[in-house]
Amino acid sequence: xxxxxxxxxxxAARNRARVLRVAYETFAxxxxxxxxxxxxRRAGVGAGTIYRHFPTKEALFQAIVxxxxxxxxxxxxxxxxxxxxxxxxxxxxxxxxQGATDLGLTEAFAGSGFDLATxxxxxxxxxTTLMADxxxxxxxxxTVRPDVDVDDVKTLIVGLQAMRRFRGxxxxxxxxxxxAGLTPR
Amino acid sequence: xxxxxxxxxxxAARNRARVLRVAYETFAxxxxxxxxxxxxRRAGVGAGTIYRHFPTKEALFQAIVxxxxxxxxxxxxxxxxxxxxxxxxxxxxxxxxQGATDLGLTEAFAGSGFDLATxxxxxxxxxTTLMADxxxxxxxxxTVRPDVDVDDVKTLIVGLQAMRRFRGxxxxxxxxxxxAGLTPR
Amino acid sequence: xxxxxxxxxxxAARNRARVLRVAYETFAxxxxxxxxxxxxRRAGVGAGTIYRHFPTKEALFQAIVxxxxxxxxxxxxxxxxxxxxxxxxxxxxxxxxQGATDLGLTEAFAGSGFDLATxxxxxxxxxTTLMADxxxxxxxxxTVRPDVDVDDVKTLIVGLQAMRRFRGxxxxxxxxxxxAGLTPR
Amino acid sequence: xxxxxxxxxxxAARNRARVLRVAYETFAxxxxxxxxxxxxRRAGVGAGTIYRHFPTKEALFQAIVxxxxxxxxxxxxxxxxxxxxxxxxxxxxxxxxQGATDLGLTEAFAGSGFDLATxxxxxxxxxTTLMADxxxxxxxxxTVRPDVDVDDVKTLIVGLQAMRRFRGxxxxxxxxxxxAGLTPR
DNA sequence: AATGAATGAGGTTTCATTCAT
DNA sequence: CATGAATGAAACCTCATTCAT
Numbered sequence: 001x002x003x004x005x006x007x008x009x010x011x012a013a014r015n016r017a018r019v020l021r022v023a024y025e026t027f028a029x030x031x032x033x034x035x036x037x038x039x040x041r042r043a044g045v046g047a048g049t050i051y052r053h054f055p056t057k058e059a060l061f062q063a064i065v066x067x068x069x070x071x072x073x074x075x076x077x078x079x080x081x082x083x084x085x086x087x088x089x090x091x092x093x094x095x096x097x098q099g100a101t102d103l104g105l106t107e108a109f110a111g112s113g114f115d116l117a118t119x120x121x122x123x124x125x126x127x128t129t130l131m132a133d134x135x136x137x138x139x140x141x142x143t144v145r146p147d148v149d150v151d152d153v154k155t156l157i158v159g160l161q162a163m164r165r166f167r168g169x170x171x172x173x174x175x176x177x178x179x180a181g182l183t184p185r
Numbered sequence: 186x187x188x189x190x191x192x193x194x195x196x197a198a199r200n201r202a203r204v205l206r207v208a209y210e211t212f213a214x215x216x217x218x219x220x221x222x223x224x225x226r227r228a229g230v231g232a233g234t235i236y237r238h239f240p241t242k243e244a245l246f247q248a249i250v251x252x253x254x255x256x257x258x259x260x261x262x263x264x265x266x267x268x269x270x271x272x273x274x275x276x277x278x279x280x281x282x283q284g285a286t287d288l289g290l291t292e293a294f295a296g297s298g299f300d301l302a303t304x305x306x307x308x309x310x311x312x313t314t315l316m317a318d319x320x321x322x323x324x325x326x327x328t329v330r331p332d333v334d335v336d337d338v339k340t341l342i343v344g345l346q347a348m349r350r351f352r353g354x355x356x357x358x359x360x361x362x363x364x365a366g367l368t369p370r
Numbered sequence: 371x372x373x374x375x376x377x378x379x380x381x382a383a384r385n386r387a388r389v390l391r392v393a394y395e396t397f398a399x400x401x402x403x404x405x406x407x408x409x410x411r412r413a414g415v416g417a418g419t420i421y422r423h424f425p426t427k428e429a430l431f432q433a434i435v436x437x438x439x440x441x442x443x444x445x446x447x448x449x450x451x452x453x454x455x456x457x458x459x460x461x462x463x464x465x466x467x468q469g470a471t472d473l474g475l476t477e478a479f480a481g482s483g484f485d486l487a488t489x490x491x492x493x494x495x496x497x498t499t500l501m502a503d504x505x506x507x508x509x510x511x512x513t514v515r516p517d518v519d520v521d522d523v524k525t526l527i528v529g530l531q532a533m534r535r536f537r538g539x540x541x542x543x544x545x546x547x548x549x550a551g552l553t554p555r
Numbered sequence: 556x557x558x559x560x561x562x563x564x565x566x567a568a569r570n571r572a573r574v575l576r577v578a579y580e581t582f583a584x585x586x587x588x589x590x591x592x593x594x595x596r597r598a599g600v601g602a603g604t605i606y607r608h609f610p611t612k613e614a615l616f617q618a619i620v621x622x623x624x625x626x627x628x629x630x631x632x633x634x635x636x637x638x639x640x641x642x643x644x645x646x647x648x649x650x651x652x653q654g655a656t657d658l659g660l661t662e663a664f665a666g667s668g669f670d671l672a673t674x675x676x677x678x679x680x681x682x683t684t685l686m687a688d689x690x691x692x693x694x695x696x697x698t699v700r701p702d703v704d705v706d707d708v709k710t711l712i713v714g715l716q717a718m719r720r721f722r723g724x725x726x727x728x729x730x731x732x733x734x735a736g737l738t739p740r
Numbered sequence: 741a742a743t744g745a746a747t748g749a750g751g752t753t754t755c756a757t758t759c760a761t
Numbered sequence: 762c763a764t765g766a767a768t769g770a771a772a773c774c775t776c777a778t779t780c781a782t
Contacts, residue, residue: 002204007232009748010782011745011781011782012364012744012745012746015745015746018297021266035771035773036772036773037771037772045746045747046746046747046748047747047748047774048745048746048747048748048774048775048776049745049746049747051773051774051775052744052745052746053745055774056773056774057772057773057774061307072274084762090299100770107765110347110350110351111351145362148362151352151355152358152359154352155352155355155356156348156350158348158351158352159344159345159348159351159359161342161346161347162295162344162346162347162348163340163341163342163343163344163347165295166294166295166340166344167336167339167340169342170336170340174337174340174341174344177330177363177366177367177776178332178363178366179366180365180366181363181364181365181366181367182362182366196762196763197762197763200762200763220754220755220756220759221755221756222755222756222765225764227766230763230764231763231764231765231766232756232757232764232765232766233757233758233759233762233763233765234763234764234765236756236757236758237762237763241756241757242756242757272766299762378751380761381760381761381766381767382765382767385766385767393781398637402685405751405752406751406752406753407750407752409750415767415768416767416768417752417753417768417769418753418754418766418767418768418769419766419767419768420753421752421753422753422765422766422767425753425768426751426752427752427755438690480717480720480721481721487755488775515732518732521722521725522728522729525718525721525725525726525729526718526729527723528717528718528721528722529714529715529717529718529721530714530719531727532665532713532714532716532717532718533710533711533713533714533717535665535702536664536665536710536713536714537709537710537713538708539704540710541710543707544707544711544714545712547700547703547733547736547737548733549736550735550736551732551733551735551736551737552732552736566741566742567741567742568743570741589775590775590776591777592744592777595743595744598741600742601742601743601744601745602743602744602778603741603742603743603744603745603778603779603780604741604742604744605745606777606778606779607741607742611777611778612777612778618780626771643775654775700743741770742772742781742782743780743781744779744780744781745779745780745782746778746780746782747777747779747780748773748776748777748778748780749775749776749777750774750776751774751775751776751778752772752773752774753771753772753773754771754772754773755768755769755770755771755772756768756769756770757767757768757769758766758767758768758778759764759765759766759767759768759778760764760765760766760767761763761764761765761779
């Protein structure tokens with residue numbers, strides 16, 4: 001039962017991971033429009049190899065986003081525990097940074113050519129739950145306006161990522177303003 | 186310069202305007218990925234006619250953005266005169282609305298596959314000047330924080346358009362927060 | 371109203387006819403599995419040209435079969451008038467010859483990878499009607515057994531085409547036997 | 556020749572037989588276009604195992620046909636002894652049934668993408684000999700026209716299989732007609 | 741000897757751009 | 762000048778065959 005064929009997977013797993021990593025980098029650089037052949041070339045494998053691991057381009061894209069999302073959520077969970085009042089802000093600005101170097105993540109959040117809730121419902125739910133949790137903590141701590149809801153936060157993420165991607169580090173000048181806007185009073 | 190044949194020019198000019206209008210609508214609806222043939226079909230002209238007026242698809246795209254930008258700037262000039270304190274905010278949120286229904290404009294501002302300053306330096310300069318003017322008026326009127334500069338405003342435009350496009354009218358819930366963030370104190 | 375743009379069609383029509391002819395020959399020789407690129411090469415056009423006239427490979431195939439079927443039916447109508455007793459036999463053996471050099475027609479009749487009744491319902495109906503007509507005439511003339519129906523005739527066509535294709539002209543030795551089997555008594 | 560390792564041979568032989576059986580079923584169901592991987596999956600072996608036993612897909616196909624042909628011939632030999640007058644007819648219609656559910660056999664007889672005489676000369680010779688034998692018996696018994704030769708019979712087999720495959724059991728309505736055509740007088 | 745992962749040529753289809761009519 | 766047909770370079774994806782494990 002437990003023989004999920006490990007020995008054969010030795011190289012396959014290596015290749016799968018390699019493809020995933022290269023595809024992540026390539027999508028991050030070039031966006032979802034990049035040809036599979038280009039990813040294959042960069043990964044040093046044949047196009048067929050990618051299709052063995054991921055049946056469609058869409059599936060590959062999903063796998064990457066799921067992977068990234070998992071990392072982001074994991075990290076956020078750790079942060080959330082430490083400072084309830086700051087958690088949401090830290091997460092918002094962290095996501096902005098991530099989106100700046102990861103076009104795939106941006107597109108996933110913005111829903112351009114990829115609907116997160118449909119494609120990765122579980123990841124989306126987990127993400128939303130975490131977001132709601134952080135928001136509620138901030139509101140209880142008095143650092144976040146009570147009339148802000150989860151959808152507003154998601155919208156802000158999309159906006160922040162767009163700004164950060166557009167302006168680079170200079171966009172961080174605006175973080176205090178966004179924060180001021182979200183703060184009660 | 187040598188305007189000898191006016192009647193033909195009349196046709197040509199009409200065609201050019203028609204193509205520009207239809208292309209604007211089509212890009213706005215479908216995004217930059219739409220085939221030239223589709224635009225030609227909607228405009229009721231041959232694909233060759235489009236290429237007579239615009240050497241590449243990119244050039245057509247630029248022409249549209251330039252056109253839209255001109256309109257936006259023109260309208261903003263009128264508004265700017267009426268209420269110095271509100272001008273910048275009105276313009277920001279107006280642009281957000283525009284970007285929501287005009288993917289081309291969004292892409293132009295965000296610089297995705299299209300650099301405004303390089304492609305349309307004149308329009309960009311005009312736009313920037315107007316922006317600086319409105320910003321200065323707001324700051325003089327005391328409705329805008331003095332540490333905000335023109336680049337910040339442009340960055341905000343990109344963010345606002347992304348939000349508006351992502352969330353639709355619901356995004357307007359965030360306008361007051363953005364405004365609060367920009368207001369002194 | 372009547373301007374179905376003839377002047378521009380001059381070369382287009384030529385090309386369309388050329389593609390149709392070459393595709394017919396190629397399919398007849400190689401079967402439906404032949405690549406579009408091969409047809410394009412033989413026709414001396416780009417692959418895109420074929421796709422301009424026929425949106426899919428399937429559509430091209432249908433157009434050819436429809437064309438051939440029309441010719442076959444037309445010819446059969448002429449023959450049917452002359453000799454009621456012989457019409458059906460003449461048609462059967464004529465179709466056998468056609469199928470021998472036209473794999474597409476064979477596949478269409480045999481329904482392998484292409485369902486005539488679904489794809490070209492009108493042509494199929496016309497063909498069936500003609501067939502029923504010839505059968506009834508033969509039965510009235512006493513040259514065809516009364517217990518044979520239209521479906522039997524279609525089945526025989528498929529069989530005859532397979533035989534003719536397999537054995538070439540030698541297959542004609544069997545025509546008298548088939549005829550004897552269909553004759554009353 | 557050097558049969559030193561029997562246990563491994565046993566495995567290999569079992570595997571070969573298993574592949575052959577599954578491949579037969581799969582080709583019969585799906586036609587020759589089915590991927591090797593699909594056959595491997597159904598057989599529960601790796602694709603490499605198939606290639607160990609059969610150097611190409613074509614060779615696998617040949618092996619299957621040879622196998623089937625052997626069975627058909629064997630069965631026919633048994634039948635031939637019982638009733639000389641009926642033997643040929645029984646065999647013809649039996650082959651028609653076989654071809655209906657076995658696309659491989661049909662293709663082998665019809666020579667589509669596969670020439671029996673070239674690929675499997677021995678099996679072909681054996682088959683032809685049997686056929687000639689049955690034909691001669693029928694002619695001596697007076698149930699088969701004397702001007703029919705072995706090639707005619709083969710041609711009829713191809714035709715009958717095509718009909719049976721096309722029309723299913725309904726095609727059996729035509730068996731008496733074929734028989735009548737082959738009967739003297 | 742078996743496995744199934746990797747390869748890469750090849751298939752269908754799309755579309756920016758050119759060019760004959 | 763306008764037209765839209767033709768081009769041909771990709772893009773995505775499949776699958777027979779080879780080869781590392």
